[in-house]
Amino acid sequence: METKSNNWEPRIVAFFCNWCTYTAADLAGVSRMKYAPNIRVIRLMCSGRLDPQYVMMAFAKGADGVLIGGCHPGDCHYVEGNYKTLRRVTLLERMLHDLGLEKERFRLEWISASEGDKVKKVVNEMVEQVRALGPLDMPGRFADWDKEMEELEAHVNHSQKEIPAHVH
Amino acid sequence: MNEPTKTQPRIGVYICHCGTNIAGVVDCKAVAETAAQYPNVVVSRDYKYMCSDPGQALIQQDIKEHKLDRIVVSSCSPLLHEHTFRGACEKGGLNPYCFQMVNIREHDSWVHEKGAAATDKAKDLTRAAVSRVAHHKPLETKTTPIHPDVMIVGGGIAGIQAALTLANAGQHVYLVEREPTIGGYMAKFDKTFPTLDCAACILTPKMSAVGAHPNITLWTYSEVAKVDGFVGNYKVVVKRKPRYIIEDLCVGCNECVTACVFKEGKFEDEFNMGLSKRKPVYMPFPQATPPIVLIDPETCINVKTGKCKKTCVEACGDRQAIDFTQKAEMKEVQVGTIILATGFQPFDAKRIPQYGYGIYPNVYTSLEIERLVNASGPTEGHVVLRDGKTKPKSVGIVHCVGSRDNKTHRWCSRVCCMYSMKLAHLIKHHTDAEVFNFYIDIRAPGKGYEEFYEKLQEEGVHFIRGRVAEVTDWQMSKEEEGKLVIRVEDTLAGFVRRIPVDMVVLAVGLEPHADSQDVRRQFNISCSTEGWFLERHPKLAPVNTFTDGIFIAGACQGPKDIPDTVAQAGAAAAEALSLIKAGSIELEPNTAFVVAEECSGCKTCIPMCPYTAISRDDVKKVAVINEALCKGCGTCVAACPSGAIKQNLFDDDEITSEIEAILAK
Amino acid sequence: MKFSYFPGCSLKGSGRAYEESLLPVLSALGVELEELDDWNCCGATAYMAVSDAAGYVLAARNLALAEQKKQDLVAPCSGCYLVLNKCQHYAAEYPDVATRVQETLKRDNLTYKGTTKVRHPLDILVNDIGLDAIKKRVTNPLKGFKIAPYYGCQIIRPYATFDDQHNPVTMDKLFKALGAEVVTYPLKTRCCGGSLTGTVTEVGQNMSYILLREAMRRGANVLATTCPLCQFNLDAYQGDISSDYHESVKMPIVYFTQLMGLAFGLPAEKIGLQRCIVPMDLKPAAALAK
């Protein structure tokens, strides 16, 4: 498994709003800023579209960190979508903490369309913080937990020979 | 049309090299080969320039040949070319929304080093798009009509130029200006660089053309109070402040000004940068447009106390143009497009106390000097010291005050080198003084600009390279007695110099208006970190903003000189005109809708919408989304506790399949 | 009002007039200063130049001691004020400095969380106590005093926590409240010569000369300072300067707290005025009247 090898690299899934943070990431590109290649951006029209389920799902599917990027408070292209994001993220942060995830694995940043350098800074920072924490590897953990079930499954379904239905 | 089937999508994947922009970092061939293995992929290719005609033709041909029903293009940012490729899909006979774009340039090759990591990223992102696009549904393109009227905010040279261009093309324009007159900063200038033609001679005809144009509604002394709506259908409320003068009745005879109980001007004249005094009733300057007076409520005795002989009313006589009962008036208009030309404000020189502005009387800002050298200015063009009579024998012009300075503003204000040289020429011409320019670099990159710099050197104007440390009056020698001393490191000569002068001119930079953040929020556009309005693309869409139908022109977008401002104003007018002439604009169909059978009527979504697009059907007891009002942010979709709200192009199955596939290994 | 107090070496040595005037003046205004128990060298500029790491640890130890007291720390000497501030900023901004500091402090069973606020007496006088309260305490208005307010460098640069970096005015306001006249003194933040006076004497003394000469030219009869090193440089070499520049230079150099003490009616010898090398006229109004 790759996550256990020495060349493990953190995988960060990012959800960026179209108008500010996604555009800022474009600006970072146009300005040829270099940052860590560990991030995969999913574009949403507004950070308010971010359903907390997506964050949970990203972790469950193997993300080591999740980054949310939206417009600064008061700057939302859709007036106040980012306030809704802030409310959801505030509660989600607490819940993820209660579920045992280190706080560095989940981050909300307000990055305006002009802050290409902030994209670079935040991504690099987060990749390093997550790297220091090591792999989260939820799929691997699930597989480890479920290994215990192989034995009985085989025992009940395969060791006994099939008993045919009687015809009366 | 190849309608996508539910059972087995047929996907085409195209990896763009973008010359070497992508291919120089990402192994495009490898990405295409890997993508060929992804589920449902029928065709996977890499190509040099996907956005080129042959690139687009490739997609169209494959759609027909391989019966493709979904397309993925991995190239640049969707903000740049999504529209292009959607068009290619449509031309190929496919619904344009059965398309997904992957950004492997701005988000990958341009920000990462060449190597496996960048290629892996391109593969992951492409895999996610392939997985996502399988869930895309064909959608109908929606359009909205464009109201033909235009609002222009700001009546400086940018606003004037844009207004005239549009009005001459037959469009109705509302020009809103905060000050009592249009003209902006240009109206204060004597000459313009590098041609030294008279600013008033070229500006005032345009100002009066605006005032007289049948297609222009000019509202000065007015501010935008509220903006609602969207491209094509903006509803703007303008607050017209009371000027206590009935505009239609005033003929600008100035008799009320003469008759005012104040025999002499007593209050700082804004137009002359406080270098002269005005009365409470005044006309900003002789060529003001509209050419009418106003009464300043802050200084007029009658407005403040109601106890005045009102000699002005008497002087106006039968015309009865003065109306002290005037109140602020709200005007609401419908426009389809808006051009913001709100300009800049000069840097406040007091922020750099070591330059002595406000401490030493004979330290001036460049705008004050513009008024001093102006024949219609407070001294009728005589350059004299603050005492009102002494001609300076030596003048120092300090460049980059509030520019190229980490402590104040990092940007170059672009105009100061040139206007400083213009002022140096004019001061020398008016006074024959020794003029010293203290500069970091001379930036003269315009037509005839470098030649102007040479001309100045020939005229004997001194240029000393070095940022000035301080302007002070402490003395080291007799010859400094009574003078201002400019301390500077002369970086060409390599030593610190003390240059005594009679007058110091601070070449203040340009900065965004103090309220630029409020203004851009009002119009829902973005700002750069510094506060300049942000263009949609620095090269390809310099007057567009991220909000459709709102354009920017002039120095509100960043410091620029008059030629650039006028060019940009023309461009903004042309962009607005192009929308108007098209009659309508395509909207993203990414609206949300409620699946009524799954809605429990819990009302969670209703307050989520900032556009009041969601209401409750009280008979069926379910939520209903008005598609015309929905702008597609998806906040209600995320909030819906039963997943009963869906969103076109950003639905749960589309996003979750993207998450899963982006992490698949 | 109660603060922790970090005197540093100067206020116990060459700058003792500063402490002798500061303590009674603050006490007269109801401010209690509690000298930090077991304080050590602030880390000072010279130490920083030799080993910045050791410098930060020295400063941080004082900050850590003050942190335990949970009250703001007053550092009257400009050098101490700067170094303590600098240590605080660097520990907050640079993890390696913070780690180094924490690890070393641990050996002394100390920790430093970064919460100590370092304050200058001028800041406390004008912003905490207020000019009105000071005015009320004045029994002997400084009539006839024409003061050149001299701030020096370290209390406003690079950390301008309570005044403008280029045009500070706190002392100006204070002296006006004491009833004195404040002369316009554009050199108020220019270098006094600093340690150059001891190393490259002619350069250092030239800098002092410029300051003294301009103060005289502006009609000042006293120059007020906030820094023990400035006080020493400007006060001690006026004889040398006069002979080197063939110009009679004579300007009393006092701490701002000494002028306050005088205005509060405290006897001259109780506020260290007898320690001035260039003596100050205690009744300049009479001299002016003549």
Place this chain on the structure above:
Amino acid sequence: MSTKPKIGFYWCASCGGCEESVVDLAEDVLMVVGAVDIVFWPCAMDFKKADVEAMPDKSIVATLLNGAIRSSEQEEMAHLLRRKSQVLIAYGSCAHTGGVPGLANQFTREQIMKYVYEDAPTMVNDKKTRPQTHFKEDGRETELPQLRNVVRALDQVVDVDYYIPGCPPTPKLLKDAVLALLSGKLPPKGSVLAPNIAVCQQCKRNDSKPQDISLTEFKRPHQIIADPEKCLLAQGLPCLGPATRGGCDAVCIQGNMPCTGCFGPVDNVHDHGAKILSYLASTAAGKEQKDITKTLAGIPDPVGTFYRYGLAKCVLRGKVS
């Protein structure tokens, strides 16, 4: 031999309330007993595992299994009953989504064992003896069940055909399910046998809910005397009705208690807790971080509140340790 359809009931990790709920059918229980042949119901009748093992595969028409899967014994029985049944129904919250036992996934097995056998204040166990899985006395060996790493919902162990939600399911749901089984008119495999619409739709207080409630404070049921007519959420109680599958006739709310989510999510929701979180946070007011934090502090235990019945089915399956 009876030709009536053979039905089985089994009880895994649960409180037993589901078994009681069968009796809640009241007189209808006679209809059920008359219509079917109960071949396995250890709680009520004497059956042995060997009896089941002896049955032909797929010979039971339907087994209603309640309770989560926590031990190896439960796991084995799940496999066995799956093999013997044509239709396997996860009955009640625990089998459906892990139920309250699923909250144990906030701790590792070792943490639980250590607490129960060493740290609990009522425990005296100086030798720190732990339960054994092998036991030998008088030459006889006995195998005892093991505690599994995590609590699982039934479908995390075996293939499940239908789900009857609820803690416990209401008599109506059970009756409808039995009638559907008898008539053979079954919905697609994998369906939850309750309406795919949230509780609010059946809630009589729905009309009383204002359109925008923007809560600045969340309250807990013991803190207020709730108005019995008005929407509980509007009164500050975090009622999970909007995010929870209906079919219960909003019984808890009729009893003036907020919905706690026992029916699990509707079909469109992947992760019940995350969706509850999204919806509840959306009803909170405030634009400043400190105000928002303060308001949301009124929900002191997000995991326990949002995953009260479904932590095993949370996409993260429990606490990451």
